[in-house]
Amino acid sequence: MxxxxxxxxxxxxxxxxxxxxxxxxxxxxxxxxxxxxxxxxxxxxxxxxxxxxxxxxxxxxxxxxxxxxxxxxxxxxxxxxxxxxxxxxxxxxxxxxxxxxxxxxxxxxxxxxxxxxxxxxxxxxxxxxxxxxxxxxxxxxxxxxxxxxxxxxxxxxxxxxxxxxxxxxxxxxxxxxxxxxxxxxxxxxGGNKRHLHRIQLSKAAMDGAELLRDNREFVRLLTVTTHSDSIEALAIMPDETANSMMQSTDITSDDGVAVRILESWAD
Known part of the structure; x- marks a missing residue:
């Protein structure tokens, strides 16, 4: 932003x-x-x-x-x-x-x-x-x-x-x-397989950054905001990845950024 x-x-x-x-x-x-x-x-x-x-x-x-x-x-x-x-x-x-x-x-x-x-x-x-x-x-x-x-x-x-x-x-x-x-x-x-999510990050990241897991992009950040010792972002991710994250507390990127979904928006 x-x-x-x-x-x-x-x-x-x-x-x-x-x-x-x-x-x-x-x-x-x-x-x-x-x-x-x-x-x-x-x-x-x-x-x-x-x-x-x-x-x-x-x-x-x-x-x-x-x-x-x-x-x-x-x-x-x-x-x-x-x-x-x-x-x-x-x-x-x-x-x-x-x-x-x-x-x-x-x-x-x-x-x-x-x-x-x-x-x-x-x-x-x-x-x-x-x-x-x-x-x-x-x-x-x-x-x-x-x-x-x-x-x-x-x-x-x-x-x-x-x-x-x-x-x-x-x-x-x-x-x-x-x-x-x-x-x-x-x-x-239909046919769109990526959607917008509000997520929490464990570490700061740049607007527009790609987060990789097993050397593959699983989250694309749009904007990142830090407030009260918490880091939130709007991000795009594949539906398959989002569904997997819903089954666990968070997923960690290759560079150690833990990601947790806070809210999701469909079409």
């Missing part, structure tokens, strides 16, 4: 901003009211998650995307290739800081001056040039199963692996968007 870094955020503005987002992203953007946000993602043609983000509708013709991992400039440059004749302008927000605000109902967006607050229930995310940066929101979001994607996890995982259906980031009742056929096939026919 980000540590004292600037927020990676992009705005989409113009008469076609919502229609363009509807055609590119996985959520039902067209039905999002002003002053609300939703989880959404942008997939590649193989259905893998290129970027995950909060998508907020600030006005009829203005959207704000707060990336949950990845670089905003790289994201905007890649997305511009698909603009063609759409009347939409993409802007990267420079010097935008991310911090924790007071509680605000889930999915509510509140703009005060140059500060945007996104309601997350028990807290809010604040974005702005003069926002005081802090990371107190990280543990609550980790425990809620809200993935934050390190660079090594971009363009790698399918939406059900990251539990994006549960977050409302995937719409199955809208027109085509990149990767839509893969999303529909996995939803209706």
């Amino acid at each position: 980000p540590t004292s870094k600037l927020a990676q955020a992009v705005t989409l503005e113009g008469p076609d901003a919502v229609a363009f987002a509807q055609s590119q992203f996985t959520s039902q953007v067209a039905s999002l009211p002003d002053g609300q946000w939703q989880f959404s993602s942008w997939l590649d043609a193989q259905g893998r998650v290129r970027n995950l983000f909060h998508l907020a509708r600030l006005a009829d013709d203005r959207l704000l995307l707060l990336l949950r991992g990845g670089d905003a400039t790289h994201f905007a440059d890649a997305l511009r290739r698909f603009v063609f004749r759409s009347r939409v302008k993409l802007n990267v927000l420079d010097e935008c800081k991310l911090g924790t605000g007071e509680s605000l109902p889930m999915h509510v967006v509140d703009t005060r001056g140059d500060v945007v607050r996104m309601g997350c229930g028990t807290h809010s995310l604040q974005l702005g040039a003069r926002v005081a940066q802090d990371e107190t929101w990280q543990l609550a979001q980790l425990r809620a199963g809200w993935p934050w994607l390190p660079d090594t996890a971009l363009n790698e995982w399918l939406p059900p692996t990251l539990s994006l259906h549960r977050l409302g980031a995937i719409a199955l009742d809208k027109g085509c968007y990149p990767g839509q056929e893969i999303v529909a096939r996995l939803h209706y026919r």
Whole structure:
């Protein structure tokens, strides 16, 4: 998760901003009211998650995307290739800081001056040039199963692996968007064999690290947070591995990191 870094955020503005987002992203953007946000993602043609983000509708013709991992400039440059004749302008927000605000109902967006607050229930995310940066929101979001994607996890995982259906980031009742056929096939026919878990680690590890057992990867960490002498992480693991771990107290990696499942999320 980000540590004292600037927020990676992009705005989409113009008469076609919502229609363009509807055609590119996985959520039902067209039905999002002003002053609300939703989880959404942008997939590649193989259905893998290129970027995950909060998508907020600030006005009829203005959207704000707060990336949950990845670089905003790289994201905007890649997305511009698909603009063609759409009347939409993409802007990267420079010097935008991310911090924790007071509680605000889930999915509510509140703009005060140059500060945007996104309601997350028990807290809010604040974005702005003069926002005081802090990371107190990280543990609550980790425990809620809200993935934050390190660079090594971009363009790698399918939406059900990251539990994006549960977050409302995937719409199955809208027109085509990149990767839509893969999303529909996995939803209706199954086949996804990896899922998201909240785990406890006995030792500190880096975001995005691979944990090996018998020289084979059995856990891929997404984000790791330390609190009160405990280390928790969101991680991806094969269903077979998770089922085996459910039968024991923990499993130890080749480099001595004991892993225990605390919570699991299916599609």
